[in-house]
Every structure is written in C-alpha cells, then in structure tokens.
Amino acid sequence: xxxxxxxxxxxxxxxxxxxxxxxxxxxxxxxxxxxxxxxxxxxxxxxxxxxxxxxxxxxxxxxxxxxxxxxxxxxxxxxxxxxxxxxxxxxxxxxxxxxxxxxxxxxxxxxxxxxxxxxxxxxxxxxxxxxxxxxxxxxxxxxxxxxxxxxxxxxxxxxxxxxxxxxxxxxxxxxxxxxxxxxxxxxxxxxxxxxxxxxxxxxxxxxxxxxxxxxxxxxxxxxxxxxxxxxxxxxxxxxxxxxxxxxxxxxxxxxxxxxxxxxxxxxxxxxxxxxxxxxxxxxxxxxxxxxxxxxxxxxxxxxxxxxxxxxxxxxxxxxx
Numbered sequence: 001x002x003x004x005x006x007x008x009x010x011x012x013x014x015x016x017x018x019x020x021x022x023x024x025x026x027x028x029x030x031x032x033x034x035x036x037x038x039x040x041x042x043x044x045x046x047x048x049x050x051x052x053x054x055x056x057x058x059x060x061x062x063x064x065x066x067x068x069x070x071x072x073x074x075x076x077x078x079x080x081x082x083x084x085x086x087x088x089x090x091x092x093x094x095x096x097x098x099x100x101x102x103x104x105x106x107x108x109x110x111x112x113x114x115x116x117x118x119x120x121x122x123x124x125x126x127x128x129x130x131x132x133x134x135x136x137x138x139x140x141x142x143x144x145x146x147x148x149x150x151x152x153x154x155x156x157x158x159x160x161x162x163x164x165x166x167x168x169x170x171x172x173x174x175x176x177x178x179x180x181x182x183x184x185x186x187x188x189x190x191x192x193x194x195x196x197x198x199x200x201x202x203x204x205x206x207x208x209x210x211x212x213x214x215x216x217x218x219x220x221x222x223x224x225x226x227x228x229x230x231x232x233x234x235x236x237x238x239x240x241x242x243x244x245x246x247x248x249x250x251x252x253x254x255x256x257x258x259x260x261x262x263x264x265x266x267x268x269x270x271x272x273x274x275x276x277x278x279x280x281x282x283x284x285x286x287x288x289x290x291x292x293x294x295x296x297x298x299x300x301x302x303x304x305x306x307x308x309x310x311x312x313x314x315x316x317x318x319x320x
Contacts, residue, residue, distance in 0.1 A: 129151055199215045
C-alpha cells in the first residue's frame with residue numbers, strides 16, 4: 001500500500017482552494033494551506049474530533065482499524081483493531097464515542113472505561129444492513145443511516161443477505177429504535193442545521209444525480225417537507241459532510257463512479273451555501289469520504305480521503 005505524494009502549496013492563497021461564488025471568500029483564510037496529516041490508509045472515513053484530548057479518530061475500513069492522530073505531537077497510533085470495519089463516528093451529549101460498524105451490522109457506544117455498549121443491531125427482529133454514518137441531536141437522540149454497502153462483499157465487511165430496506169433510523173432518548181425513512185437509495189452522510197430545525201441526508205445512489213435532501217425536523221423526531229438541499233450535478237457524488245455555524249454544508253466529494261465520469265476537478269470537498277449554491281471547492285489528490293471540524297476553535301476542517309487525512313484552517317466554525 002503506497003503513500004500518496006503531497007506537497008504543501010508554496011504560495012498564498014493556496015490554489016487548491018477554489019472560489020466558486022464570492023460568498024466563499026469570507027470563509028477562506030488567505031494564508032492557510034491544505035496540509036496532509038498522514039497517509040497509508042486503504043479507505044479513510046468517519047473523522048471525529050476529541051477536543052478534550054486534542055486528538056482525531058479516523059476509520060480505515062478495509063484495514064479493520066480506527067486510527068488516532070494527536071494534535072500536540074502529530075503521532076499516529078492505532079486506537080482500535082479490529083474495529084469491526086467501523087465507518088462513521090460521532091460523540092453523544094456526554095462525550096462518548098458512537099460508532100457505526102459494518103461487520104457486526106450494529107451501532108455501538110464506547111463507555112468511559114473502554115467497554116462497548118450495543119445501541120442497535122436489529123429492527124423488528126431483522127438484522128440491520130451496515131450502519132454507515134451517525135449524528136446525535138441535542139435531545140440525546142441518535143440518528144444513523146443504514147445502506148447495504150458493508151454486506152456487498154469482503155472489502156468493507158462480509159457478504160450477507162439484506163434483511164431490511166435501506167433506511168434512516170432514530171434511537172430515541174429512551175433507547176427505542178425507530179425506522180424513520182425507507183425511500184432513499186443508499187442513504188449516507190447526515191447532519192443537522194445549526195439550530196437543528198433541518199436534517200440533511202445524502203442519497204448516494206439517487207439517479208441521475210446524487211442529492212442531499214433537507215427535511216424539517218420537528219418534535220419527537222418527526223421529519224416533513226422533503227426538498228432538495230444540494231445537487232452534485234453530473235458525475236459528482238456526495239459522501240459524508242458537516243455544517244458550519246452559518247449553515248454552509250462542507251461535503252466530501254468525488255466522482256460518482258460511472259464509466260463515463262471524469263474525475264478531474266471533482267476530488268476533495270465541495271462547499272454549498274444554505275440555498276444550495278456551490279460556493280467553494282477544496283481540491284485534494286484523492287476522493288474525500290467525510291469531514292469534521294475540530295481544533296481549539298472548531299475552525300480546522302479535517303478531511304478523510306481515500307488513503308490520507310488532510311486538514312485546513314477556515315474562517316468559520318463547525319456547528320457545535
């Protein structure tokens with residue numbers, strides 16, 4: 001497994017940071033460059049920041065491990081292996097790690113003592129497919145997507161029969177598992193707007209274009225008023241994403257994998273304004289799967305790409 005060759009830009013502004021709309025200018029720091037923190041992964045995913053420990057966790061799904069990058073030293077170590085082909089991560093309202101596991105087809109919580117609690121692995125007596133990405137709301141409810149990517153082969157899990165439709169689930173504060181949506185093809189990344197009045201969900205197998213849907217988020221997790229929040233257009237595709245304090249969507253981006261797709265210029269992070277306009281693009285030499293905000297001020301964007309993890313300071317903060 002070879003490392004990805006990367007050199008930091010020798011000039012400012014970094015030409016890798018492309019302004020597509022003037023609204024992106026206020027989000028770009030003139031004297032900040034894309035940095036490669038480390039490389040050597042097979043498929044990087046699910047970054048999550050632990051500010052209390054000043055470290056980042058990232059899934060390396062095919063290698064069945066979670067890696068830890070320490071901000072103070074720059075050291076990279078193994079946080080957990082085997083990880084059950086872990087994918088997406090988030091932290092709950094008490095700071096505990098929430099994890100989507102492909103191999104075991106479940107959602108878990110890592111307790112303070114390191115023990116693992118299973119939060120969901122079945123619905124109506126049937127096994128989940130392969131939980132993919134996850135978020136936690138202020139009321140303590142946990143939302144996750146469940147496509148079948150992890151049971152399609154041996155690369156990100158193990159082949160298995162699909163027992164349930166692709167779906168979006170909510171674990172209520174009392175622990176009850178609710179199946180909220182079943183009409184999306186390949187539900188993937190998801191995130192709340194800063195005030196949690198809107199839930200955004202990627203439909204990664206939508207045709208002809210990959211889409212991010214917006215839903216009004218009401219009491220007790222009710223979703224309504226489905227509408228398109230962002231369109232990847234043509235050969236582009238979304239994966240995981242996060243929202244900043246102004247409501248902009250910072251999306252892992254790349255080719256949709258079609259035979260006629262031209263990946264040039266697509267790999268990286270595409271930024272959308274709340275009105276769905278693409279306003280900026282951070283070009284990376286690899287497809288970006290997922291992102292998170294971190295650092296002391298939540299103004300550092302961490303990007304988990306195919307084989308490497310990148311970072312960029314920006315002039316905004318991730319929604320808390």
